[in-house]
Amino acid sequence: MQAKLKVSRYDPETMGQGQQRWDEFELDVHPNATVLDALIQIREEVDGTLALRCACRASICGSCGMRVNGDAKLVCKSRIADVGEEGATIVVEPMGNQAVIKDLVVTLDTFFDKVRQVDPYLQPDSEPEQGEYVASDESMVNLLTAMNCIMCGACVSDCTVLEVDEAFIGPAALAKAWRFVEDPRDDQRDARLEELNDVEGGIWDCTRCFKCVEVCPKDVAPMDRIMEMRDMAIEAGNTNTSGYRHTESFNKSVKKHGRLDEARLAVESAGYTNVPRLIDLAEIGVKSVLKGKMPPIVPHKADEKEKITRIFEKVESERGS
Numbered sequence: 001m002q003a004k005l006k007v008s009r010y011d012p013e014t015m016g017q018g019q020q021r022w023d024e025f026e027l028d029v030h031p032n033a034t035v036l037d038a039l040i041q042i043r044e045e046v047d048g049t050l051a052l053r054c055a056c057r058a059s060i061c062g063s064c065g066m067r068v069n070g071d072a073k074l075v076c077k078s079r080i081a082d083v084g085e086e087g088a089t090i091v092v093e094p095m096g097n098q099a100v101i102k103d104l105v106v107t108l109d110t111f112f113d114k115v116r117q118v119d120p121y122l123q124p125d126s127e128p129e130q131g132e133y134v135a136s137d138e139s140m141v142n143l144l145t146a147m148n149c150i151m152c153g154a155c156v157s158d159c160t161v162l163e164v165d166e167a168f169i170g171p172a173a174l175a176k177a178w179r180f181v182e183d184p185r186d187d188q189r190d191a192r193l194e195e196l197n198d199v200e201g202g203i204w205d206c207t208r209c210f211k212c213v214e215v216c217p218k219d220v221a222p223m224d225r226i227m228e229m230r231d232m233a234i235e236a237g238n239t240n241t242s243g244y245r246h247t248e249s250f251n252k253s254v255k256k257h258g259r260l261d262e263a264r265l266a267v268e269s270a271g272y273t274n275v276p277r278l279i280d281l282a283e284i285g286v287k288s289v290l291k292g293k294m295p296p297i298v299p300h301k302a303d304e305k306e307k308i309t310r311i312f313e314k315v316e317s318e319r320g321s
């Protein structure tokens with residue numbers, strides 16, 4: 001079968017960082033060929049200067065992460081026949097949110113710096129009683145989702161927060177943090193949660209866009225792990241953060257009015273004692289009024305408000321809160 005590929009190229013010896021050019025290739029490939037097979041064919045038969053990274057070719061090692069038609073994927077797992085309309089050009093780029101070394105190869109330095117930031121190793125307080133630390137089968141099954149991570153960087157590539165905030169620890173490292181928070185052999189659970197709750201770029205900076213869940217090739221669902229750590233951090237008593245206040249204010253206003261009270265949300269998230277932030281918000285409020293964008297001080301009630309309140313009451317009674 002025929003495959004058409006449009007491949008991003010970057011040569012650090014002749015181009016400035018951030019520049020790229022596009023090369024197009026047409027090949028005869030096997031009907032079951034993957035995007036990686038096609039790229040290797042290009043390198044071997046057409047252009048030996050094409051740089052790409054791969055090893056296992058079986059979606060195990062995590063080294064072949066790239067963007068295909070705009071989404072991060074393992075190219076060894078992506079069949080050409082599956083990634084687009086028949087005959088359509090397949091666009092291949094290096095992963096996002098990481099500096100390009102050459103063509104389709106990115107540096108993973110920042111990725112691993114962030115993983116190291118969460119202390120990705122067991123920290124027990126005492127020596128093992130039986131020569132080794134024993135964990136139940138159930139607790140290890142619970143860890144399997146996060147332990148499936150092959151550190152390919154796909155979630156980091158397409159994280160919409162990292163695009164605008166380099167300080168965010170990011171989905172891969174936070175999923176790794178969850179793996180140790182949940183491990184019964186670790187004795188730093190509360191300290192880990194406190195750190196992830198307080199640190200700049202921690203668990204409250206995820207915007208829940210679902211992109212990491214969508215692109216993860218191993219179903220680690222990093223965003224779900226981050227949301228679980230938010231609940232754990234709150235249960236452990238970490239409530240003095242704008243993230244917690246935001247959650248509380250959001251719930252309160254939707255329960256009360258059936259819709260979001262945006263003006264109150266901004267003030268309550270900042271905290272009534274956070275004077276510098278309140279002054280900032282006052283300036284934003286004045287600008288909003290002048291441009292006719294100020295949300296109503298008393299929010300309108302939603303038409304189905306009673307139903308929405310009943311949903312909250314049902315959830316709260318089931319949780320016993």
Ligand code: FES
Nearest residue numbers: 057059062064076
């Ligand atoms: Fe190992 Fe693709 S080459 S995961």
